[in-house]
Amino acid sequence: MDAKVDPSPASEEPRTTRIQAINRGAILEAALEVFSTHGFRGSTIDQIAQRAGMSKPNLLYYFKRKQDIYAAVLEATLDAWLAPLEMLDPDGDPIEELRRYITRKIELSVERPEASRLFAGEMLSGAPAIGDFLKTRLRSLVQDKAGVIRVWVTQGRLAPIDPFHLLFAIWATTQTYADFDVQIRAILGSEVGRPGFREQSAQAVLTIVLNGIRPREAG
Incomplete structure (x- = not known):
């Protein structure tokens, strides 16, 4: 018999058990592999369930549609990418804070190239699955951290740069080793x-970016 969701009061969110969290994680890991191999249109729920090692009815307990799984995979990717940006400390040394952020972004591209490529495909398609996410959570976080960078520039702790374009450049340089691996x-x-x-690639990116944002000596 298929599992049923216990009814809960409207004001309460159902609690997620440890097993449910493990199963959901397994589904997302399997879905990332399937989607990155076959694309959204070429992937099926049956393929994802098989890769996750569970039955299709069990998978559908967690996600009702393929679109829901796809959006969850992309949002999980963004969560991982945004975590190091969220840790940017306004009170820290700007160069070291940005060094840590860039280093972690490069590590994520190396560790999960398939996630970066899947995300790139979604962007090239116009972000139909996560457009709202980009315009809300991503936009809010980037505006907040751009404000931090702008303060560092005002204080003379960074060269005069546009904070938004600095972040765009960091994203492009750190993800190119995943998105354009064939090239x-x-x-x-x-x-x-x-x-x-x-390691050499990471150091090259760090040198290019950090040397470009170091404060200029007067004279």
């Missing part, structure tokens, strides 16, 4: 696979 491999060949390549 990079076509140019650099076997160098991409050698030990230390990712």
Whole structure:
């Protein structure tokens, strides 16, 4: 018999058990692999359920539609990407704060390239699944952190830069190694696979960005 959701008062949200959290996580991990391989249109709930190691009825207990799974995968990706931005400390050293943020963004691109590519595909399609998320939570957070960067610039702790375009540049440079991996491999060949390549790439990005935002000495 399929599991049923216990009725709860309208004012209370149903509690998520540990098993439910584990199952939901397994579904999202499986869905990321399926969507990144086959795209949204080419993926099916049956494929996701099989990859997650559960029955289709069990999966449908957590997500009613393929669209809901797809949106949840994208939002989970954004949650992971936004976490290091949320940690940007207004009272910290600007260069070190941005160094930590850029480093973590590069790590996420290396660790989860399929997530970055799936997100890029959603953006190229006009963000039909997560457009509201972008215009609400993402916009609010970026405006807040842009304000922090603007204060650092005003204080002379960073070079005069537009904070929004700085963040856009960081996103582009940190995600290119995932989104355009084929292009990079076509140019650099076997160098991409050698030990230390990712670390060298990260250091190059850090040098380019951080040298561009360091305060200029008068004279």
